[in-house]
Amino acid sequence: MTITQLKYVLAVAEHQNFTKAAEKTFVTQPTLSMQIQKLEEELDILIFDRSKKPIELTAVGKKIVNQAKNIVNESERMQDVVDQEKGFIGGDFKLGIIPTVMPTLLPMFLKTFTARYPKVHLKIEELSTEEIIHKLQEGHLDAAIAATPLQQPSIKERVLYYEPFVGYIPESHRLSQKKQIETSDLDIDDILLLEDGHCFRDGVINLCRASKMAKNDHFQLESGSFETLIKLSHEGLGMTLLPYLHTLDISEKQQKNLRYFQEPPPAREVSIIYPKSELKLHIIDAMYQLISGVVRGAIRFQDVKIISPV
Amino acid sequence: MTITQLKYVLAVAEHQNFTKAAEKTFVTQPTLSMQIQKLEEELDILIFDRSKKPIELTAVGKKIVNQAKNIVNESERMQDVVDQEKGFIGGDFKLGIIPTVMPTLLPMFLKTFTARYPKVHLKIEELSTEEIIHKLQEGHLDAAIAATPLQQPSIKERVLYYEPFVGYIPESHRLSQKKQIETSDLDIDDILLLEDGHCFRDGVINLCRASKMAKNDHFQLESGSFETLIKLSHEGLGMTLLPYLHTLDISEKQQKNLRYFQEPPPAREVSIIYPKSELKLHIIDAMYQLISGVVRGAIRFQDVKIISPV
DNA sequence: ATATTATGATAAGTTTTATTTATATAATTT
DNA sequence: AAATTATATAAATAAAACTTATCATAATAT
Numbered sequence: 001m002t003i004t005q006l007k008y009v010l011a012v013a014e015h016q017n018f019t020k021a022a023e024k025t026f027v028t029q030p031t032l033s034m035q036i037q038k039l040e041e042e043l044d045i046l047i048f049d050r051s052k053k054p055i056e057l058t059a060v061g062k063k064i065v066n067q068a069k070n071i072v073n074e075s076e077r078m079q080d081v082v083d084q085e086k087g088f089i090g091g092d093f094k095l096g097i098i099p100t101v102m103p104t105l106l107p108m109f110l111k112t113f114t115a116r117y118p119k120v121h122l123k124i125e126e127l128s129t130e131e132i133i134h135k136l137q138e139g140h141l142d143a144a145i146a147a148t149p150l151q152q153p154s155i156k157e158r159v160l161y162y163e164p165f166v167g168y169i170p171e172s173h174r175l176s177q178k179k180q181i182e183t184s185d186l187d188i189d190d191i192l193l194l195e196d197g198h199c200f201r202d203g204v205i206n207l208c209r210a211s212k213m214a215k216n217d218h219f220q221l222e223s224g225s226f227e228t229l230i231k232l233s234h235e236g237l238g239m240t241l242l243p244y245l246h247t248l249d250i251s252e253k254q255q256k257n258l259r260y261f262q263e264p265p266p267a268r269e270v271s272i273i274y275p276k277s278e279l280k281l282h283i284i285d286a287m288y289q290l291i292s293g294v295v296r297g298a299i300r301f302q303d304v305k306i307i308s309p310v
Numbered sequence: 311m312t313i314t315q316l317k318y319v320l321a322v323a324e325h326q327n328f329t330k331a332a333e334k335t336f337v338t339q340p341t342l343s344m345q346i347q348k349l350e351e352e353l354d355i356l357i358f359d360r361s362k363k364p365i366e367l368t369a370v371g372k373k374i375v376n377q378a379k380n381i382v383n384e385s386e387r388m389q390d391v392v393d394q395e396k397g398f399i400g401g402d403f404k405l406g407i408i409p410t411v412m413p414t415l416l417p418m419f420l421k422t423f424t425a426r427y428p429k430v431h432l433k434i435e436e437l438s439t440e441e442i443i444h445k446l447q448e449g450h451l452d453a454a455i456a457a458t459p460l461q462q463p464s465i466k467e468r469v470l471y472y473e474p475f476v477g478y479i480p481e482s483h484r485l486s487q488k489k490q491i492e493t494s495d496l497d498i499d500d501i502l503l504l505e506d507g508h509c510f511r512d513g514v515i516n517l518c519r520a521s522k523m524a525k526n527d528h529f530q531l532e533s534g535s536f537e538t539l540i541k542l543s544h545e546g547l548g549m550t551l552l553p554y555l556h557t558l559d560i561s562e563k564q565q566k567n568l569r570y571f572q573e574p575p576p577a578r579e580v581s582i583i584y585p586k587s588e589l590k591l592h593i594i595d596a597m598y599q600l601i602s603g604v605v606r607g608a609i610r611f612q613d614v615k616i617i618s619p620v
Numbered sequence: 621a622t623a624t625t626a627t628g629a630t631a632a633g634t635t636t637t638a639t640t641t642a643t644a645t646a647a648t649t650t
Numbered sequence: 651a652a653a654t655t656a657t658a659t660a661a662a663t664a665a666a667a668c669t670t671a672t673c674a675t676a677a678t679a680t
Binding site: 001002003045059060066078163 | 354392
């Protein structure tokens with residue numbers, strides 16, 4: 001069994017086709033046929049069911065592909081080990097970002113980052129916190145940006161910034177006349193929330209828990225985007241809470257409906273997180289420096305009250 | 311980079327000597343020299359410091375060896391994947407056992423197991439629960455026998471048996487006259503305990519917590535073996551608690567000092583535990599069947615009160 | 621039904637790589 | 651200084667991986 005053979009298996013499994021897989025792996029089709037046959041012979045089991053059209057994995061084949069992914073993944077990390085020692089900033093870098101951070105933070109640093117570190121091939125994925133934790137542990141991500149603290153023993157966190165919550169309160173709302181709002185003003189039943197799975201939603205719920213005791217756990221109106229929440233709020237369906245950076249992007253007219261919290265405002269902690277193995281730490285360091293520098297210009301709150309995302 | 315090259319690196323790192331490593335890997339010394347040089351060239355970094363005598367790993371070399379272990383380990387698991395599919399019961403099987411189970415349980419099943427499954431190469435290690443959890447997660451163990459429940463999300467547990475605690479009470483002790491003892495009789499300050507790190511110790515402490523509230527956390531007398539605890543108890547230093555299977559091994563004279571708990575007796579849960587990956591499940595199954603069968607003949611308590619080890 | 625196309629297997633030959641044998645070199649011990 | 655021990659290097663060989671060319675088979679089109 002060789003790493004090369006395993007890569008061939010993965011290619012064929014992915015493309016369900018020897019010829020295409022051969023192109024992708026830059027060898028000829030007979031090479032794949034022979035090497036995969038050789039591996040099947042060595043393991044004494046069939047990986048592919050060639051009677052199916054297109055070709056399919058056998059039951060064991062699926063498990064073999066899984067294990068092959070582990071091996072190939074680990075083998076690719078060897079270069080990271082060396083890169084880290086050399087202080088080389090380059091190579092693939094897989095970054096996960098939670099949805100409520102992605103659209104505001106990414107434009108702030110992406111251009112500068114790729115310009116400053118042209119040898120880094122960024123692969124950015126929008127993922128839920130749950131998915132991020134899982135993928136970090138499985139080695140499918142090198143780092144991620146998420147709301148913290150997460151209290152995951154296998155994951156390290158480095159705080160990038162604290163992002164205050166800001167109330168978005170339509171004219172019709174009972175709190176509309178207030179210049180500033182307080183945590184104790186909030187009523188969970190009257191706040192429009194993102195749909196389940198967003199940790200910003202969980203943060204808001206925790207924030208409300210902090211003021212009044214938890215109410216019922218049933219919310220009628222939910223959405224996947226803050227834009228929708230703002231629109232819904234104008235339908236008289238309640239107020240909503242936005243992360244501070246998002247408030248910089250909304251229209252001037254909408255800006256008038258923003259109500260800030262009395263200081264110290266409740267805020268979420270946003271961190272770059274990565275596995276304890278600390279592979280690609282140089283890239284993580286570089287990204288940390290750049291993002292925290294950029295955000296320091298945009299967020300000028302001194303003191304905040306951190307709301308846990310979990 | 312090939313798996314073979316990595317195995318060569320591991321061999322040289324282990325033996326600190328190319329010639330010996332060559333023998334162990336069944337190739338000639340120049341093969342090792344050349345292949346390792348080739349790998350060093352590919353990674354463009356020195357793995358070994360050949361100026362040192364005996365040869366030493368460089369700083370990166372140590373990290374490379376670590377990663378190489380991961381890769382080689384994962385690659386060896388490929389055969390397990392196939393074996394499992396075929397229902398083949400054989401190959402290396404690394405089993406960890408906690409010290410307070412090892413001497414009583416091992417003789418009960420080892421002979422039968424090796425006779426029934428001659429193709430399995432058992433490698434048994436005596437380890438603390440903590441070490442077991444770590445090694446299971448790292449893939450250095452295939453399974454282990456420990457007191458449960460452990461509440462480790464990455465580890466599965468299958469209960470083998472419930473083993474009651476039995477009091478060992480010397481003639482001089484205040485409880486000596488009682489035919490049966492109760493949990494409420496126990497006083498943690500007067501029970502001789504195994505030294506720190508044994509989960510049986512933790513079980514006993516939890517048991518006492520269950521009766522009276524926790525007392526001070528300071529114990530004067532501790533030992534690594536039940537034999538010593540029994541001897542110490544005769545010095546008037548207190549009573550002790552033994553796991554039931556251990557009481558079958560002590561002398562007839564000492565048997566007279568045993569005092570059983572009123573039913574349902576407190577007991578520890580002993581399980582075979584293994585990673586969720588479920589590799590070598592067939593061997594684990596086989597071992598589970600055999601042990602639970604053997605123990606069923608030795609422990610005849612119907613109902614017990616489980617004491618947690620953590 | 622026949623031709624065409626797509627796809628994977630096989631055969632033969634070539635290139636590349638891994639390994640061995642033999643030998644050189646450097647460091648250490650006697 | 652000679653002997654010993656340990657690794658590196660060189661040349662030759664064995665093994666493997668890969669390519670080109672061709673075949674077999676099944677699905678699709680004419």
